[in-house]
Amino acid sequence: MHLHWTPADWELDFSFIRASGPGGQNVNKVSSAAHLRFDIRRSTLPAIVKERLLSLSDQRVTLDGVIVIKAQESRSQEQNRADAVARLIALVQSVAHTPKARRATKPSYGSKLRRLEGKSLRSNIKAGRGRVLD
Secondary structure, eight states, X not given: OOOOOOOOGGGEEEEEXXXXXXXXXXXXXXXXXXXXXXXXXXSSSOHHHHHHHHHOOOTTBOTTSEEEEEEOSSXXXXXXXXXXXXXXXXXXXXXXXXXXXXXXXXXXXXXXXXXXXXXXXXXXXXXXXXXXXX
């Protein structure tokens, strides 16, 4: 399943906080870091994607089923907001992809013979490494 999904504005809850880390006076007075909260259960996502998101063992997903993403790379509030949305979309895309089911197969007769031939060759080499008797 491939999902081309973009969240609606009402699904995204942004709050802006002061970023941590270096940045001099700017970091102390400008609230440019974006906190994005996304409620999985209230979203417009398909049910299977919601289930997968809720079952993720990811620290960004709270016990209440809310994804919390903090973006603080940029000094621009708007860029941090866009980065947070992009990371949310990437997270949703990662669970939307269904991995192909693995089918169990048996090794062919020829491959079994080649494996056993290799083992006997190795065995002969190792057997020849013993002490030489007079």
